Amino acid sequence: MHVPDGFINAPTSAVTAVAAAGAIAVSLRGARRELDDRTAPLAGLVAAFIFAVQMLNFPVAAGTSGHLLGGALAAILVGPFTGVLCVSVVLLMQGILFADGGLTALGVNITDMAIVTTVVSYAVFRGLVKVLPRGRRSLTAASFVAALLSVPAAAVAFTLIYWIGGTTDVAIGKVAGAMIGVHVLIGVGEAAITALTVGAVVAVRPDLVHGARDLRPALRLRVNGELVDAPAGGARPAPVAVRASRRTLWVTGLVTSLVLAGFVSFYASANPDGLEKVAADHGIDKRAEKHAASDSPLADYGVKDVTDARLSGGLAGVIGVGTTVVAGSTVFWAVRRRRTRDGVSPVSTSGV
Structure with missing residues (x-):
């Protein structure tokens, strides 16, 4: 659903840019309460994973494909404020490096794909978690419904x-x-x-999932084949085995992202995504403009002068994942350090 340059006029694009900038400023402040030493690295990984999965267009109807937006996933895993930042980092990397989503339309894309999806999905998710029976299955079901509703909300x-x-x-x-x-x-x-992603992370490290904080006291972690109590407080030092488990999760997530972007993406659907198809069918794209970064060495998710399509796309995907995880991690570590310096208290992880 990346909006190109030329779809939306300049005044409206400017207003959405101001709105997006304001939302990012609020999110930076809110993320200081969501991030700590354990979750800051996960946030950078979530951004990289969203980038990777967005490369995997899947067929949804005759001649149309779709891809992950990621707002719901980010909000549930790392919190709504941090989630807005995660998706915004992805959109910025895609626009600047890969000519995907117009630069003048960046405010539109952040408003639509980062803010709307995150706010809607997290509101639905929290509402469902409060009324559903307490447990992992309810958490997974709430994640499914929240993500399902977030996409048509972005379309609206x-x-x-x-x-x-x-x-x-x-x-x-x-x-x-x-x-x-x-x-x-x-x-x-x-x-x-x-x-599937939320369920997989909750199964091994529920203490790292923002949306599972209500369940953490009742959950235990499996570390090296043994069950250990999940840490009840965000500020309490983690045991060595738990820190090792966190590193394992991070490495596994990064490798998965690299494989998805560097290899699996070659088999993604080549059909236009939902917005592209609607724009072509109804003439919305008549005034689409050439992307300012169309001459980028990575434009259209390929490496310039690499003639082999599989190698070109794979290298571009790997570069994208690496760049996004570095950019995202830098942002989130900076936010976390600001919280530590200012003495901001983290969001409670011991239940509500």
């Missing part, structure tokens, strides 16, 4: 932005029907990826 948000500042004269009813219809289907894929 784009439709409203287009209604206000679209550069072509297309009936808003047609845009809304087409966008929401296809993105409900894409939401199913988003929900499956999110639920």
